[in-house]
Amino acid sequence: MFSLHADYQYFLYQGICDMRKSFDGLCGLVLGELGREPTDGSVYVFLNRRRTHLKLLHWEAGGFVLYYKRLEKGCFSLPNKARISWLELSLMVEGNKIL
Template identity: 70%
Template sequence: MFSLSSSHSYFLYQGRCDMRKGFDGLCGLVSAELDRNPTSGEVFVFLNRPRTHIKLLHWENGGFVLYYKRLEKGTFSLPKAMDGHVSLSWAELVLMVEGIQIQKSIQKTRFHI
């Protein structure tokens, strides 16, 4: 309960979101704009226009969970590789939420089954 991990899929809403939206409004954006099912168990990430507020919408057994963070200073920065892609990795999300911006990085290839 109330846990997000690297096993989830993360999707960033590319538009700017009105942070007054609640569960139903955000589910409407997921269905209409991202063309995904809000109750799939995936995590959906929403930012406001100045990128000072972030909401994460997630379906768990029995209902929706909404994570909300408001910055008092600074902004959330988008990952560099966001050229039209809406999918985020767990690492990209953590870096974005924690305010860590990597200027230059090289990801070495790893074996995947």
């Protein structure tokens, strides 16, 4: 169940992510490169080089949740900042242009 909402903070990883990474690898990027704690309740957004795959890492009560979307055609449009809003994430996931 997709349980993300506007009350969370959303952080876009500015580098290129290897989509083979799972929970531990993505947590390592959050800790090492973003300097944040992956269990702080924020949502971390990762994209591959071609921006055709997106992963969201989120800590919920009891453990991590990983959301993964692969586009059949086109690519995700990106905001030009590290912290994004719920609206910007929603537009990205739906394939719309960022405001």
